[in-house]
Amino acid sequence: MMTGNEKRSAYAASGVDIRQEESTIKALTKKMTFKRQGLGAPLTEIGHYAGLLDFGKFAVAMTTDGVGSKVLIANEMGKWDTVGIDCIAMNVNDLLAIGAEPIAFVDYLALEKHKPGFAEEIGIGLAKGAEMSKMSIVGGETATLPDVIRGFDLAGTCIGIVSKDQILTGEKIKEGDVLVGLKSSGVHSNGYSLVRKIIKESPYNYQDYCPYDAKKTIGDELLTPTRIYMEVLDVIKKHEVHGLAHITGSGLLKLRRITNLGFDIYDPIEPPEIFKFLQKSGNISDADMYKTFNMGMGFLFVVPEEVALYVVGMTGGKIVGKIVKSGIKVKNLVLE
Numbered sequence: 326m327m328t329g330n331e332k333r334s335a336y337a338a339s340g341v342d343i344r345q346e347e348s349t350i351k352a353l354t355k356k357m358t359f360k361r362q363g364l365g366a367p368l369t370e371i372g373h374y375a376g377l378l379d380f381g382k383f384a385v386a387m388t389t390d391g392v393g394s395k396v397l398i399a400n401e402m403g404k405w406d407t408v409g410i411d412c413i414a415m416n417v418n419d420l421l422a423i424g425a426e427p428i429a430f431v432d433y434l435a436l437e438k439h440k441p442g443f444a445e446e447i448g449i450g451l452a453k454g455a456e457m458s459k460m461s462i463v464g465g466e467t468a469t470l471p472d473v474i475r476g477f478d479l480a481g482t483c484i485g486i487v488s489k490d491q492i493l494t495g496e497k498i499k500e501g502d503v504l505v506g507l508k509s510s511g512v513h514s515n516g517y518s519l520v521r522k523i524i525k526e527s528p529y530n531y532q533d534y535c536p537y538d539a540k541k542t543i544g545d546e547l548l549t550p551t552r553i554y555m556e557v558l559d560v561i562k563k564h565e566v567h568g569l570a571h572i573t574g575s576g577l578l579k580l581r582r583i584t585n586l587g588f589d590i591y592d593p594i595e596p597p598e599i600f601k602f603l604q605k606s607g608n609i610s611d612a613d614m615y616k617t618f619n620m621g622m623g624f625l626f627v628v629p630e631e632v633a634l635y636v637v638g639m640t641g642g643k644i645v646g647k648i649v650k651s652g653i654k655v656k657n658l659v660l661e
Contacts, residue, residue: 374422384487386425390415391480394517400476401531402544409450411514414551416483417458418571421557424493425485427458432465436477457553495568495583503633506594506645509623510552515574516617523607537598554624556640568627572619590646590655596621611658
């Protein structure tokens, strides 16, 4: 295995440079200084998992996200009935990470051209994801853009609601708090530029069966839909929770969204075989894997020590570490 000291990450080499992306976001938002006052005034700064708007006793939460380049694998496999779940999951999980309950969703489907059966399959996934999230799809938009889109792109916006006294942005996190991790269902919907680069440069294709599981193809494994963590709402109703994190693009570096304190993940969830396969096939360092993928942990609770085992019991999660003064570490691997 490589050491992780490379000057340029594997994800950047695949075309997605997280540092450049952060720079672009800062450039995009630096002029967004106007803020509405009164009803609908913002309660959070741009950059958390969800935006919050003041609606009296409650806050309305908003997220927007898409499926990303995972849709290209769906095209390769001719299988589009699960990416709608991904689209909803990526939005809903961000809402849950701030303590909000999802209530409504609108989708945006941009495509190069229309073809029989395709839209129906997209709709199957969206409908299932909405049902899993206990919310309604109340509208959307479809655009035919042959000069812009090759294939299709699927994104959406989610609305949630949360009592102001139950908003979780991470400000209560303190040293000694316990980390409870929840398993992912696989790669979820981030890091697919690197995934596709690995497969392209390997002896494998998406129709090949997994070396570790002859019952399913690599493509089917990579299309496993993102897990939706609705059990989060049950936990925050019953127990004190100091912070929540949805682990997506940039992997464990995403934990910086909720606190500047450190994370000592001394007993991580064992990564599923798909991550081991990708790492070996692409000769990717441990550090790059944890800075790109969820590595088997799709969601994280930060809780007081006295409630950690209750959270484990309610979610089937695992105590993976604790909050420390600084840094992000997985066993002996220092990520930051």
